[in-house]
Amino acid sequence: MARTPSTMLELGTPAPDFCLPEPATGNTVCLGDFADKPALLVAFICNHCPYVIHIRDAFAQMAREYADRGLQVVAINSNDAENYPDDSPEKMAEAVREHGYVFPYLYDESQEVAKAYRAACTPDFFLFGPDRTLYYRGQFDDARPRNEEPVTGHDLRQAIEALLAGQPAPAEQKPSLGCNIKWKPGNEPDYYG
Numbered sequence: 001m002a003r004t005p006s007t008m009l010e011l012g013t014p015a016p017d018f019c020l021p022e023p024a025t026g027n028t029v030c031l032g033d034f035a036d037k038p039a040l041l042v043a044f045i046c047n048h049c050p051y052v053i054h055i056r057d058a059f060a061q062m063a064r065e066y067a068d069r070g071l072q073v074v075a076i077n078s079n080d081a082e083n084y085p086d087d088s089p090e091k092m093a094e095a096v097r098e099h100g101y102v103f104p105y106l107y108d109e110s111q112e113v114a115k116a117y118r119a120a121c122t123p124d125f126f127l128f129g130p131d132r133t134l135y136y137r138g139q140f141d142d143a144r145p146r147n148e149e150p151v152t153g154h155d156l157r158q159a160i161e162a163l164l165a166g167q168p169a170p171a172e173q174k175p176s177l178g179c180n181i182k183w184k185p186g187n188e189p190d191y192y193g
Contacts, residue, residue, distance in 0.1 A: 051178035
């Protein structure tokens, strides 16, 4: 099921809670750990998806740029690591070091957090405001593997800038597009059309 779009969770939805392990540090990280900043970006990513690989360095750079401006970032991998060993916790820890992630990269082994967010693809982005209600969900930008669009993060950056400036959410929000989350056999959610 390649080229899966976001489900486009309803704007204003409260951020679903989570407490997940961070393979790179051995810590457990929870939604409540991000309570002190005006913006929180929850990104569903993985290690092996070509769509994630295509934007990975630009995404890591964006997180570094906005770290001092009030944006907190957390990435979550919900893929079935048994059938996709490149997405194992050990490989996640390697990815943090290799790509300079300055944000927690958490492992959702049960896949329940992905279901709570109605995450469908990698990458899938959810930007929450200071009240932790959904402000933006959608694509990083128009760049995809094998197209000619530059990787800029334009759409997500525009949303972050508007949120930090106290402006209304962007009226146009395009679904993200990527590989479907690799669900464990029999664990597929009902929200795929």
